[in-house]
Amino acid sequence: MSVDTSKVADTNAGTAATPKKPGKAGVVANWADERLGLGTLMKKNLRKVFPDHWSFMLGEIALWSFVVLLLSGVFLTLWYTPSMGEVEYQGSYNPLRGVEMSEAMASTLRLSFDVRGGLLMRQMHHWAAMLFIASMMIHLLRVYFTGAFRKPRELNWVIGSLLLLLGTLEGFTGYSLPDDLLSGTGIRAADGFMKSMPVVGTYMSFFLFGGEFPGESIIPRLYTVHVLLIPGILLALIAAHMLLLVYHKHTQWPGPGRTEENVVGFPMLPVYAAKAGGFFFIVFGVSALMGGLLTINPVWKFGPYDPTKVTAGSQPDWYMGWPDGALRIMPGWESHFWGVTLSWNVFLPIIVLPGLMFTILMMLPFLESWITGDKRDHHLLQRPRNAPTRTAVMVALMTFYGLMWAAGGNDIIAIKLHLSINQITYFMRAAVFIGPVIAFIITRRWCISLQRHDEQKLLHGYETGIIMRSAEGGYSERHLPVNETEAYTLTAREREEVWTPGDETDANGVPAKRGRFDGLRAKLSTLMYADNVQPVTKEELEAAHHHADHEHELQASLDGQPADGHQFDGHHAVDGENLRGDH
Amino acid sequence: MSIDHGRDVTRAADSEKNLPAIPDPGLPEHTWRPTDVDERLAKRAERQVATLFGLSSVCVLLFLVSYFTLDVGDNHTTFAGFGASTIALGSTLGGALLFIGIGIIQWARKLMGDHEISEMRHPARSSDEDREETLKALALGAEESGIGRRPLVRNSLLGAVGLLGLPAIVMLRDLGPLPGNKLYSTVWEKGMRVVRDVVGTPINQADLEIGDLVNAEPEIVFAVDEDGEHVLHGVELQVAKSKAAVILLRMDPSDITPGKGRENWSVDGIVCYSKICTHVGCPISLNERKTHHLLCPCHQSTFDLADSGKVVFGPAARALPQLPLMVDEEGFLVAQSDFTEPVGPSFWERG
Ligand code: HEM
Ligand code: FES
Numbered sequence: 001m002s003v004d005t006s007k008v009a010d011t012n013a014g015t016a017a018t019p020k021k022p023g024k025a026g027v028v029a030n031w032a033d034e035r036l037g038l039g040t041l042m043k044k045n046l047r048k049v050f051p052d053h054w055s056f057m058l059g060e061i062a063l064w065s066f067v068v069l070l071l072s073g074v075f076l077t078l079w080y081t082p083s084m085g086e087v088e089y090q091g092s093y094n095p096l097r098g099v100e101m102s103e104a105m106a107s108t109l110r111l112s113f114d115v116r117g118g119l120l121m122r123q124m125h126h127w128a129a130m131l132f133i134a135s136m137m138i139h140l141l142r143v144y145f146t147g148a149f150r151k152p153r154e155l156n157w158v159i160g161s162l163l164l165l166l167g168t169l170e171g172f173t174g175y176s177l178p179d180d181l182l183s184g185t186g187i188r189a190a191d192g193f194m195k196s197m198p199v200v201g202t203y204m205s206f207f208l209f210g211g212e213f214p215g216e217s218i219i220p221r222l223y224t225v226h227v228l229l230i231p232g233i234l235l236a237l238i239a240a241h242m243l244l245l246v247y248h249k250h251t252q253w254p255g256p257g258r259t260e261e262n263v264v265g266f267p268m269l270p271v272y273a274a275k276a277g278g279f280f281f282i283v284f285g286v287s288a289l290m291g292g293l294l295t296i297n298p299v300w301k302f303g304p305y306d307p308t309k310v311t312a313g314s315q316p317d318w319y320m321g322w323p324d325g326a327l328r329i330m331p332g333w334e335s336h337f338w339g340v341t342l343s344w345n346v347f348l349p350i351i352v353l354p355g356l357m358f359t360i361l362m363m364l365p366f367l368e369s370w371i372t373g374d375k376r377d378h379h380l381l382q383r384p385r386n387a388p389t390r391t392a393v394m395v396a397l398m399t400f401y402g403l404m405w406a407a408g409g410n411d412i413i414a415i416k417l418h419l420s421i422n423q424i425t426y427f428m429r430a431a432v433f434i435g436p437v438i439a440f441i442i443t444r445r446w447c448i449s450l451q452r453h454d455e456q457k458l459l460h461g462y463e464t465g466i467i468m469r470s471a472e473g474g475y476s477e478r479h480l481p482v483n484e485t486e487a488y489t490l491t492a493r494e495r496e497e498v499w500t501p502g503d504e505t506d507a508n509g510v511p512a513k514r515g516r517f518d519g520l521r522a523k524l525s526t527l528m529y530a531d532n533v534q535p536v537t538k539e540e541l542e543a544a545h546h547h548a549d550h551e552h553e554l555q556a557s558l559d560g561q562p563a564d565g566h567q568f569d570g571h572h573a574v575d576g577e578n579l580r581g582d583h
Numbered sequence: 584m585s586i587d588h589g590r591d592v593t594r595a596a597d598s599e600k601n602l603p604a605i606p607d608p609g610l611p612e613h614t615w616r617p618t619d620v621d622e623r624l625a626k627r628a629e630r631q632v633a634t635l636f637g638l639s640s641v642c643v644l645l646f647l648v649s650y651f652t653l654d655v656g657d658n659h660t661t662f663a664g665f666g667a668s669t670i671a672l673g674s675t676l677g678g679a680l681l682f683i684g685i686g687i688i689q690w691a692r693k694l695m696g697d698h699e700i701s702e703m704r705h706p707a708r709s710s711d712e713d714r715e716e717t718l719k720a721l722a723l724g725a726e727e728s729g730i731g732r733r734p735l736v737r738n739s740l741l742g743a744v745g746l747l748g749l750p751a752i753v754m755l756r757d758l759g760p761l762p763g764n765k766l767y768s769t770v771w772e773k774g775m776r777v778v779r780d781v782v783g784t785p786i787n788q789a790d791l792e793i794g795d796l797v798n799a800e801p802e803i804v805f806a807v808d809e810d811g812e813h814v815l816h817g818v819e820l821q822v823a824k825s826k827a828a829v830i831l832l833r834m835d836p837s838d839i840t841p842g843k844g845r846e847n848w849s850v851d852g853i854v855c856y857s858k859i860c861t862h863v864g865c866p867i868s869l870n871e872r873k874t875h876h877l878l879c880p881c882h883q884s885t886f887d888l889a890d891s892g893k894v895v896f897g898p899a900a901r902a903l904p905q906l907p908l909m910v911d912e913e914g915f916l917v918a919q920s921d922f923t924e925p926v927g928p929s930f931w932e933r934g
Contacts, residue, residue, distance in 0.1 A: 191863075195930040274695060
């Protein structure tokens with residue numbers, strides 16, 4: 001498209017007019033700079049470049065929903081009373097009037113029914129918590145699948161994982177605060193979890209509850225943890241996360257002009273700031289809509305906590321679902337020895353397993369770089385298909401997570417599908433081990449096939465969908481070369497090398513000492529890389545082009561004919577082109 | 584960008600073999616947007632954005648109106664199960680925020696400069712000179728402080744600071760009392776009546792038919808002293824309830840397989856078990872009438888009440904503790920004693 005750019009709107013192309021006198025803003029800026037010296041700092045960062053891609057928004061959702069949590073949470077603290085003192089409810093919710101309950105529950109009901117906008121804020125807070133945790137999880141998947149965790153960003157991966165862990169804990173403590181039947185049931189289970197810990201279990205329980213369960217200290221204590229301790233740590237970690245992001249500069253997708261050495265995108269001021277700022281309002285607005293229109297945690301329906309009561313189908317918030325599933329499908333093992341009891345049936349699924357999973361999650365970047373021996377910096381993202389083993393590892397973990405999560409709803413599945421809960425449990429016990437393995441194998445092969453497909457496309461062009469008949473009567477499909485941008489993007493990736501022992505030399509070229517796990521490492525490295533399709537080389541490309549030229553000669557008579565294929569490829573403009581040819 | 588810091592930081596693309604087969608065509612040329620070249624379209628976009636901001640203000644007004652006109656309180660069922668106030672406040676606040684957000688983004692997309700710019704990256708590591716200088720400064724600091732030369736000072740400081748951890752931990756001691764043997768007993772005792780949950784009325788053995796299941800509690804939970812005050816209240820009451828809640832079930836006496844030494848723990852087919860799941864402590868409530876099985880709603884552990892409360896399915900490891908029953912002179916069900924083992928989840932010292 002050729003356009004006359006001389007008429008370009010002056011907001012974009014013109015030079016900014018220089019003000020004759022320093023304006024008000026100038027005076028303020030001068031005042032601030034003379035005291036804070038912000039000029040130098042901001043000079044570098046105001047036009048900092050941020051690459052653009054939809055998937056880079058996921059972390060932003062998490063960030064902004066955290067801000068919404070801070071704002072709505074502070075509102076809640078103005079009315080919520082963190083006390084387990086018994087009161088008789090006398091608020092405006094009829095069905096519970098006259099019922100004995102804790103002040104915590106009573107104040108939650110007050111927030112819900114007697115404070116204007118209180119229910120809105122409670123529901124916004126809860127929905128924002130869901131958004132916060134869900135977006136962190138999806139953001140984590142994005143980072144992993146695209147290889148954005150590789151050097152130099154491993155520490156940010158660790159910080160991100162900690163954020164997810166703390167966010168989950170924060171959600172659990174918040175869920176406990178209203179002191180309704182469901183939250184009390186959750187706390188009681190937590191008491192059982194603690195008691196399963198060897199040696200210190202009972203002591204931890206007694207110290208946390210200030211005596212025997214339920215005591216009268218747990219709600220005020222959880223409150224401090226919920227509004228001060230964890231949010232403080234979260235805030236500090238989020239700040240560190242952002243600082244590192246700015247320091248490393250964002251990763252980008254490879255493409256023409258986008259290399260390991262540069263970062264291409266929009267400047268912080270104005271475009272990126274506007275988009276990010278606008279996005280804050282959108283996340284905030286969506287939380288407000290959800291808070292206003294979708295009920296969540298209607299505590300008045302559950303009633304106050306009573307240690308002798310429970311509701312059927314009682315379930316924690318969804319992000320607590322997977323350890324709950326592990327708890328459900330675990331066989332009832334318990335050992336008695338030397339006069340003590342060890343409850344494997346609780347300790348393994350709820351204390352050991354989450355700890356283990358979380359450690360694995362945090363270690364992933366280090367495991368990968370150990371296996372591959374790759375210690376270089378990486379700023380270009382990889383497509384998931386181009387790291388088949390990595391992708392398969394995460395899909396296996398996701399499968400494990402998903403199956404555990406489903407097991408956490410085994411009673412609901414049983415009712416909905418009219419199955420026996422026993423059968424579901426036996427099935428799940430096997431599935432959580434077999435499922436991830438199958439998922440791993442399928443994903444890995446799938447990725448490799450996709451890689452082959454890319455290679456084909458590059459070497460022999462893409463399929464036009466046009467079937468041609470040769471003079472001899474044979475049929476073939478017409479292939480056309482992909483355009484330059486796409487071709488470059490497909491080739492712009494690294495060649496991988498299987499790590500072999502003795503590969504490494506230090507700065508002086510002296511071979512590194514052989515490690516004890518070298519054999520294992522070499523095997524894993526082979527698994528990681530050996531079957532992958534490596535990027536096309538110049539020679540392969542030339543050979544393919546040569547071949548294609550030959551083919552083109554055969555098909556040359558078609559060019560310029562109707563249905564030579566170019567009309568439909570979407571790779572060039574068809575304006576003014578005659579689709580049917582001249583008759 | 585050719586500073587090469589040795590193998591460790593070589594960039595992926597630095598090495599020859601990693602050069603893509605196709606040379607980098609470079610950044611694509613910038614294309615002008617319609618709003619860049621057509622003043623009329625730019626003006627229209629400007630009006631659009633301003634309208635969005637205006638709509639936001641309208642929403643704020645509506646928000647204020649709803650805040651002051653709509654009642655909260657008992658009207659929680661007014662509109663599709665919500666307070667009308669909550670719906671109105673939520674949608675107007677949501678609208679006010681969303682319109683601003685959409686407006687700003689529209690502004691950025693249509694009217695702000697859309698030239699992509701490029702910036703060079705720098706390795707995260709510091710330059711060799713900086714590193715050297717830092718190391719020198721560190722070494723100098725260590726040297727001047729004498730931390731290496733005076734191990735006595737260093738070690739005694741480390742020891743002292745380490746010990747400071749002790750007060751930090753010890754100070755937490757008063758978070759709660761030691762467990763002692765609290766977990767081994769409940770408020771049940773010999774002769775205490777088994778009363779109905781919620782209402783607190785004693786239960787005559789003749790009141791129950793075969794198949795009846797009753798949620799019950801010890802009498803003391805409802806007991807009042809001479810002034811009409813509850814004997815147990817507050818924490819004490821909650822603790823008592825959370826351990827002493829029981830379930831009564833009457834079945835055909837011939838269905839019961841009494842455990843060893845438990846032959847006389849039931850009264851005419853009526854058995855009494857702890858209601859607190861031995862898994863992690865949920866109160867159990869779901870009864871399968873035909874099988875005398877009791878199902879915990881939390882993780883579906885299933886206990887057989889006809890057979891000493893043994894676990895027949897699920898993650899629980901221990902049978903439900905049984906409360907030995909008898910009848911007092913008035914014909915009401917009472918306990919023969921407290922439970923003979925701790926109720927609720929297992930714990931380490933339990934043995
Ligand atoms: C990552 C951050 C946070 C998460 C995931 C989170 C999560 C939750 C959840 C799920 C609830 C239960 C809400 C309900 O349905 O009633 C809750 C309640 C509460 N949260 Fe948060 N919260 C966070 C941060 C905060 C902050 C920063 C504050 C205050 C400064 C706060 C104050 C409260 C209060 C006072 C309640 C009890 C109110 C009630 O339940 O009525 N929260 N939180
Ligand atoms: S608490 Fe009863 S099965 Fe888990």
